[in-house]
Amino acid sequence: MPYDVFIVNVSRKSVQVQLPIWLTVLANTLRLHNIDFDAIDLVPVDTADRERVFRERIPSKPAIIGFNIMAGNDQINQVEKFAGIALDINPEHIIIYGGALPSSMPELLLNNCKCAYILVGEGEKAFPAFIRSIWAGNFRPDNIPGIFYRLNGSIFGIKPDKMIVGARVNNMYQLTALSASNYESLDMEFYIKYLKETNQSFDIMGSRGCKGNCSFCHKLVQGIGVKSPDMILDEMAGIINNHDLDRFYFVDENFLEIKALYKDFIVKKQRLGMNFTYRGQCRIDAIDEEICSLGRDNGLAVVATGIESVNQETLNRVSKGIRIRDVEGKLALLRKYGIGVSANFIVGFPWDTEKDYIDMIDFIKRNGLEKKGKLSYLTPSPGTRLWRECVNNGQIKDEWEFIKSLGNLFFERTINFTKLPDEVLDHYFNEITALIQRPVTYPKSDTYLEKLSSLY
Ligand code: B12
Numbered sequence: 001m002p003y004d005v006f007i008v009n010v011s012r013k014s015v016q017v018q019l020p021i022w023l024t025v026l027a028n029t030l031r032l033h034n035i036d037f038d039a040i041d042l043v044p045v046d047t048a049d050r051e052r053v054f055r056e057r058i059p060s061k062p063a064i065i066g067f068n069i070m071a072g073n074d075q076i077n078q079v080e081k082f083a084g085i086a087l088d089i090n091p092e093h094i095i096i097y098g099g100a101l102p103s104s105m106p107e108l109l110l111n112n113c114k115c116a117y118i119l120v121g122e123g124e125k126a127f128p129a130f131i132r133s134i135w136a137g138n139f140r141p142d143n144i145p146g147i148f149y150r151l152n153g154s155i156f157g158i159k160p161d162k163m164i165v166g167a168r169v170n171n172m173y174q175l176t177a178l179s180a181s182n183y184e185s186l187d188m189e190f191y192i193k194y195l196k197e198t199n200q201s202f203d204i205m206g207s208r209g210c211k212g213n214c215s216f217c218h219k220l221v222q223g224i225g226v227k228s229p230d231m232i233l234d235e236m237a238g239i240i241n242n243h244d245l246d247r248f249y250f251v252d253e254n255f256l257e258i259k260a261l262y263k264d265f266i267v268k269k270q271r272l273g274m275n276f277t278y279r280g281q282c283r284i285d286a287i288d289e290e291i292c293s294l295g296r297d298n299g300l301a302v303v304a305t306g307i308e309s310v311n312q313e314t315l316n317r318v319s320k321g322i323r324i325r326d327v328e329g330k331l332a333l334l335r336k337y338g339i340g341v342s343a344n345f346i347v348g349f350p351w352d353t354e355k356d357y358i359d360m361i362d363f364i365k366r367n368g369l370e371k372k373g374k375l376s377y378l379t380p381s382p383g384t385r386l387w388r389e390c391v392n393n394g395q396i397k398d399e400w401e402f403i404k405s406l407g408n409l410f411f412e413r414t415i416n417f418t419k420l421p422d423e424v425l426d427h428y429f430n431e432i433t434a435l436i437q438r439p440v441t442y443p444k445s446d447t448y449l450e451k452l453s454s455l456y
Pocket residue numbers: 007012013014015016018019020021022025026065066067068069070071072073096097098099100101103104119121122123124127203205208209216217218219220221251252253381382383408409410411
């Protein structure tokens with residue numbers, strides 16, 4: 001085994017601390033594949049100490065070093081900095097990037113970044129296969145779908161066109177034990193104490209993928225993969241028993257929407273006599289009496305959903321596939337059952353007018369959504385149709401420079417697509433945000449405040 005393996009979580013500029021789900025999944029799959037590795041999580045480390053800690057942990061002997069990157073919040077620049085430090089220690093270190101951003105633009109990143117390889121899509125099978133391939137002396141792993149690399153100025157690699165993890169069952173993929181989370185490599189005390197201090201829920205993943213095809217959203221995989229309810233409940237029981245935390249947030253887009261999964265989850269939860277509350281996400285049109293009544297009696301505290309715009313024409317133009325007149329009925333249903341809502345809206349569609357924003361304000365007030373949601377600026381995110389359009393029409397001139405400059409993604413205006421002056425768009429953004437934004441509870445301990453305040 002000539003190369004040791006490291007997976008590194010580099011912080012991003014954010015007002016929140018987030019436990020890296022991706023790292024828990026890679027840690028789990030490496031263990032199941034009997035591959036020894038070290039996880040370096042820089043988030044719990046004091047900001048001023050991160051570089052020193054990283055330098056101490058990276059060996060001088062050549063190693064495989066993996067980083068995750070999401071678009072925005074300066075993360076690409078942070079990752080590049082630490083990848084650069086690793087290469088300073090030994091230029092023969094093999095750097096590989098994975099996650100949403102590298103998956104969305106592998107060629108661009110390989111041409112501009114310090115990484116030698118990029119993993120596009122899911123990592124559960126491809127990452128262990130990549131490591132074994134390097135161990136075997138094969139530095140051109142052409143037979144592993146998803147692995148991209150640069151050679152003599154050209155880029156090689158095959159993008160997986162469907163989910164490659166899990167077995168296909170009917171229209172979906174059943175995720176296996178490979179996709180479970182293993183938390184052993186993380187400083188769980190750091191993350192759990194933060195959640196308790198800020199009264200937040202523990203992020204958990206029940207499924208991956210989305211059937212939607214919105215122009216502004218990037219999909220990591222084609223298809224939907226689901227964990228079995230037993231697997232999900234087992235992960236939840238671990239958190240409840242080991243950390244005395246019984247509030248969860250299903251971060252996957254579809255959890256409540258895959259009704260068979262949700263019902264099965266409830267039946268098994270009841271059978272196990274487990275007690276917890278949770279927030280779940282779904283499209284608003286998936287909400288019905290059955291979900292509400294099942295949810296109310298079984299811990300569903302909040303449904304998070306994207307309404308995006310209150311203008312039907314806009315919803316049609318972005319292929320949202322919902323009718324605004326039905327939305328008010330769905331919101332009323334949630335109210336009737338005493339289930340909270342977190343509603344997401346977007347401003348900045350090219351054809352938006354001031355009237356759209358005045359209507360949005362009315363809609364929020366009429367439906368009691370004050371302090372119950374989030375507002376975003378329409379932002380081109382790498383790998384989306386919107387991004388392509390911006391490149392084609394010259395709104396994004398240099399893709400690499402633009403990616404590096406992405407700041408507080410969705411909450412900071414990057415391009416004004418409307419015909420309104422910037423000040424007018426910003427004015428409505430601020431006014432609607434003040435109305436709808438859920439209050440954020442900030443931590444009190446210095447250890448968290450130091451990390452967050454140094455960022456924004
Ligand atoms: C859950 C989620 C979140 C959660 C994260 C929770 C958590 N604790 O991790 C929350 C809600 C906090 C979140 C926030 C944001 N998110 Co988000 N999020 C997602 C979502 C729905 C799923 C991601 C996930 O956890 N999947 C499960 C894990 C297992 O998959 P994964 O992370 O992709 O990792 C797999 C592979 O990518 C690969 N892999 C990952 N890393 C690495 C590293 C190496 C070395 C290797 C080899 C492989 C590898 O292997 C893993 C296992 O298969 C995706 C949607 C999507 N389609 O991916 C959006 C998504 C990733 N988010 C996105 C964005 C933009 C954000 C925000 C920046 C938006 C915002 N401003 O609010 C913020 C970040 C805020 C912050 N403060 O940092 C974008 C990223 C776009 C892009 N091209 O980069 C996505 C794709 C949404 C979208 N459709 O636009 N997000």
